[in-house]
Amino acid sequence: MRTLIEKATILTMDNGGRLYLDGHVLFDENGILAVGSGACSQDADIRVDGRQGILMPGMINVHSHIPMIPFRSMGDDCPDRLRRFLFPLELEAMTPDLVYAAARYAACELLLSGVTSILDMYYFEDQVARACEETGIRAWVGETVIGQETCDSKTPYGGLPLCEELIRKWQGHKRIHPLVAPHATNTSSPQMLKAAYDLSVKYQVPYTLHVSEMDYEMSYFKEQYGKTPIAFLHDLGVLGERTIAVHCIHATGPDIRLLADTGTKVAHCIGANTKAGKGICPALDMRKAGVGIGIGSDGPSSGNTMDLFTQFKMIASFQKTKYRDRSAFPAREIVELGTMGGARVLGAEDEIGSIEIGKQADLVLLETKSVNMFPLYNPYSAIVYSANASNVDSVWVQGRQLVRGGRLMEMDLQTERDRLWAEMKEFRNCADKYQDML
Ligand SMILES: [Zn+2]
Structure with a gap:
């Protein structure tokens, strides 16, 4: 046709x-x-x-946790909420059916906002892959690997075998691309960060994790190793063309050189970073150094909406203000980050990101x-x-x-919302105990 x-x-x-x-x-x-x-x-x-x-x-969102729709607008202004209620509530209340219903709902939101490719990392990621497969969006999906009990694994690092299962099941699919997703520099041991990287090399898939995001992460690496998280990852041998470092808010000059020299890519999530008061990633310095950058909304709990228009405006405002330069990041470069930039981050520049003969x-x-x-x-x-x-x-x-x-052709938004709301019953009961923080 x-x-x-x-x-x-x-x-x-x-x-x-x-x-x-x-x-x-x-x-x-x-x-x-x-x-x-x-x-x-x-x-x-x-x-x-x-x-x-x-x-x-089509716009390309290179970092999110789309099944976190049930958390949207919950405790937005609560300090240290990741450890205080996000991790505990995820552990208690996320189920495969809830992940599936939330991912379908998220796909509606993404498509309606012009996002045609999404990189997602979460739990029960096979359900995210299934939802994306059905709804027609293009997706890169990674099972989270983390050193603690999770909703889909009683034992720490259960995400690693699940990740391999996910890769074996989905590799070769036209639109659904598996990848390896350790949670962050400080939530997995160095051995497991390396094991996860080896898995990504074995299957030739991307490797993504949160990097240089938290103040406590920065001080931990300084005290423990006398180096930055990015230098630590470099010495561990896990930076490179397949690595997508998410956030990199606190990247230093030498860190940026390491990212550029190794061909490591960065997912810039300005909305989530500034909403949390964490800081502004030095994206202009990275761009000048030749680091490949794409744009992520982060999960709907952190970034609230998953469209890129919101991120475009914030990149412009925050980067121009950080560098006190109105000409920094002109609009065309920002649109480029959300299209070809994202495609390069995913290693899919021959397939998507621009309107050219032969591309999808x-x-x-x-x-x-x-x-x-x-x-x-x-x-x-x-x-x-x-x-x-x-x-x-x-x-x-x-x-x-x-x-x-402006309307979905193959899904009914109200049906998807009703399905998700029904599936959220137990989640909402569990959330009640955190009421004082929400
Ligand atoms: Zn994230």
Whole structure:
């Protein structure tokens, strides 16, 4: 089935930065067949009038914990909430069915906001993979490996064999890509961080973990090893092309050189980092050093929404303020981080991230008729500074249309919400005991 979108401003996000006014894109489920200005001379089964909207590559969210929807708006302002109630409540109340229902609901939110690829790390991750497979979103999924009892393993590090199971089950799938996800530098032993890395090498999959995020993490590594967490990971031999270091808020100059020299990628989660008052990742220094950066929303408990428009605005505001430079991170570079930047972080730059012949048709059409989108001089600026998720009109993943006119085509949001709410009954009972913190 060949689909032709015409009469749209097309931001290809290719290496040449090509932009087509009044352009067209022709594609099918195997990939993009044509892109250019004006009318397309080839035949199509479906024709979509872009109505002078903006067509961009599907957005790529490189860090989240999507089954944490039930935690959203819970204890947002509570200090040290990870240890005080997030870990305990997860342990008591997360079940495979709840993870599945929450992941389906999250997929609705992601698709409606124009996110077509998500990297997720959580527990019962096979249920996340199943939900993403069914809902049509593209996903990188990793079972969390951590040195404590979890909801899916009575023994510490039970995530490691589960991770291998996940890889064996899903490797080779067209849209669902397994990876290895130790929780953080300070929540797994060095031996287990290395064992997890070896697993990622064995199966040639990405490796991701939280790095240089917490103040107590920084002081622990300083006291214990006399080095930063990034230097520690480097000496352990787990930095490299397949490693995606999440947050890196406290990365130093030498840390940034280590990231650049080893080809380690960074997931920048500005919303979650600044909401928690943790600090601002030196993303501009990283970019100048040649470190590959993508954008993550973090989980709906930390970042609340999972769209990238929210992150775009915050990256602009916080990075410009940190460096006291209005010209730092111009809008086009921020859109690049959310598309090609994310694709490179995932090692999927030959497949997604830009609108080019031969790449997968992961596309987002933004309408420009709404009150917030007029006038429109620079489409990159409009996306970063003016647009929000409600401007997403249509979304395709792998050539399959999943959103049209701002509505899901294959799922019913109310049905998904009702299913999740019913599944949250026991979770809400458990949450009651933490009421004083929420
Ligand atoms: Zn996270």
